Amino acid sequence: MSESANDTAQPVTDWEGYSFDTRQVHAGEYPDRNTGLRVPPIAMSAGYVFDDFDDQVDRFAGRSIDPIYSRQGNPTNAVAEERLASLEGGTGSVAVSSGQAAISSALFALAQHGDHIVSTASIYGGTRILFGRSFKRFGIEFDYVWDADDDAEWERAIRPTTKAIFTETIPNPRNDVTDLRRIAEIAARYNLPVVVDNTVGTPALIRPFEHGADIVVHSTTKFLTGHGAAVGGAVVDGGRFDWAAAERAGRAYPLITAAPRPGLGSMLDRFGTGAYARAVREAVVNDIGPSLSPFNGFLLHQGMETLSLRMERHVDSSLSIAAWLEQQPEVESVDYAGLPSNALHGLALRDYDGRTGSVFGVAVRGGIDGARAFVNGLRVFSRMTGIGDTRSMVIHPLSSTHATFPQEINDRLGITPGLLRLSIGLEAVDDLKRDLRAGLDRVAALATPAVSLAG
Numbered sequence: 001m002s003e004s005a006n007d008t009a010q011p012v013t014d015w016e017g018y019s020f021d022t023r024q025v026h027a028g029e030y031p032d033r034n035t036g037l038r039v040p041p042i043a044m045s046a047g048y049v050f051d052d053f054d055d056q057v058d059r060f061a062g063r064s065i066d067p068i069y070s071r072q073g074n075p076t077n078a079v080a081e082e083r084l085a086s087l088e089g090g091t092g093s094v095a096v097s098s099g100q101a102a103i104s105s106a107l108f109a110l111a112q113h114g115d116h117i118v119s120t121a122s123i124y125g126g127t128r129i130l131f132g133r134s135f136k137r138f139g140i141e142f143d144y145v146w147d148a149d150d151d152a153e154w155e156r157a158i159r160p161t162t163k164a165i166f167t168e169t170i171p172n173p174r175n176d177v178t179d180l181r182r183i184a185e186i187a188a189r190y191n192l193p194v195v196v197d198n199t200v201g202t203p204a205l206i207r208p209f210e211h212g213a214d215i216v217v218h219s220t221t222k223f224l225t226g227h228g229a230a231v232g233g234a235v236v237d238g239g240r241f242d243w244a245a246a247e248r249a250g251r252a253y254p255l256i257t258a259a260p261r262p263g264l265g266s267m268l269d270r271f272g273t274g275a276y277a278r279a280v281r282e283a284v285v286n287d288i289g290p291s292l293s294p295f296n297g298f299l300l301h302q303g304m305e306t307l308s309l310r311m312e313r314h315v316d317s318s319l320s321i322a323a324w325l326e327q328q329p330e331v332e333s334v335d336y337a338g339l340p341s342n343a344l345h346g347l348a349l350r351d352y353d354g355r356t357g358s359v360f361g362v363a364v365r366g367g368i369d370g371a372r373a374f375v376n377g378l379r380v381f382s383r384m385t386g387i388g389d390t391r392s393m394v395i396h397p398l399s400s401t402h403a404t405f406p407q408e409i410n411d412r413l414g415i416t417p418g419l420l421r422l423s424i425g426l427e428a429v430d431d432l433k434r435d436l437r438a439g440l441d442r443v444a445a446l447a448t449p450a451v452s453l454a455g
């Protein structure tokens with residue numbers, strides 16, 4: 001066999017240097033030596049056999065990193081993990097059972113009872129609830145920064161016990177994109193890792209590590225799996241945060257820098273730039289148990305194969321629909337940073353090439369009555385919670401995702417009675433506009449006083 005033929009017969013496992021579109025199809029795949037299966041199979045097995053007695057001893061002693069049990073890792077999920085790490089540009093990732101599990105696992109690896117986290121104010125409603133209820137019960141406190149440009153606000157919020165800054169790339173419902181560079185600058189000043197929820201952005205539109213983030217989390221339920229069929233999540237390690245320097249500066253991260261047991265080095269000693277992901281896997285996910293089903297892991301790695309193609313259509317349609325909505329008389333405002341009229345359009349152009357995802361807000365006239373009429377007039381749009389599906393969706397945030405927040409918080413977030421959240425799917429854009437027009441016709445009918453037949 002010639003040397004070159006021999007070379008191409010080897011499985012390619014390193015996809016560095018290839019373009020995004022190639023890596024979303026191939027990164028993480030493994031050729032099945034036994035059967036020749038091209039598509040990585042669904043590895044339904046709760047556990048793994050040990051080679052011999054000493055192999056078991058080594059695995060339990062932490063001397064071997066081969067998995068013991070599927071709570072720690074699974075070959076199907078590993079395909080998804082490597083693929084996502086490659087697309088985000090990280091050193092590794094851990095797939096978990098939901099986006100909420102990803103956020104919890106990411107932050108539990110950094111903070112413990114008595115610690116504190118600073119978050120930007122405009123974040124997913126479920127995350128705000130998680131921070132204000134479960135994290136609070138576990139003794140981890142949060143403060144919110146409303147204006148990321150205001151140094152004094154950060155100054156007041158960050159404490160000696162602060163262990164992370166949390167933010168999102170494209171918050172919803174208002175599509176108020178975050179200035180990651182600005183936040184990374186603040187974080188560097190205080191030796192803090194920046195954790196970014198990139199669910200709505202996806203690595204096809206923005207890669208937070210290129211803008212100074214240290215850790216990325218995803219609800220893979222949304223665009224990454226992409227078809228609305230499977231709940232999942234992931235934590236991605238950027239591999240760039242200097243844990244040792246933070247510790248020297250007085251911010252301790254014991255799960256990463258301390259020896260887990262006598263005779264075994266710290267995660268940082270053993271795994272270097274992959275230490276954080278390893279800590280999430282071994283010290284958080286394996287303890288608490290939010291592991292991803294391999295079935296959902298399969299849907300995730302398969303979904304990612306078409307990510308950039310789907311995002312292109314999601315965003316093209318969103319740009320067209322947002323611009324069209326802005327011209328409709330029944331619409332009070334459209335919150336989409338991709339529109340030139342939006343206050344954040346400059347930032348959208350700088351960091352997103354003007355393409356800020358497909359989840360945004362539209363406020364219709366007539367307050368809650370206008371919102372009700374509009375939603376009830378839609379047929380193609382599904383009335384449901386959820387985003388990032390092939391199907392278009394609509395929800396009324398004030399009475400759903402934001403229903404439990406005090407009014408002053410909702411007022412500050414701009415969650416008004418007439419505001420709807422749209423998630424633009426992959427249907428034909430003209431059908432979607434026709435559907436929205438039917439909803440707006442109902443709003444118009446409300447506003448028109450009924451013509452008296454007697455007159």
Ligand SMILES: *Cc1c(COP(=O)(O)O)cnc(C)c1O
Pocket residue numbers: 098099100101124126127168197199200218219220221222231232233387
């Ligand atoms: C949906 C969502 C979550 C939560 O994810 P689940 O998979 O539903 O647990 C977190 N963050 C954002 C931005 C989301 O859209």
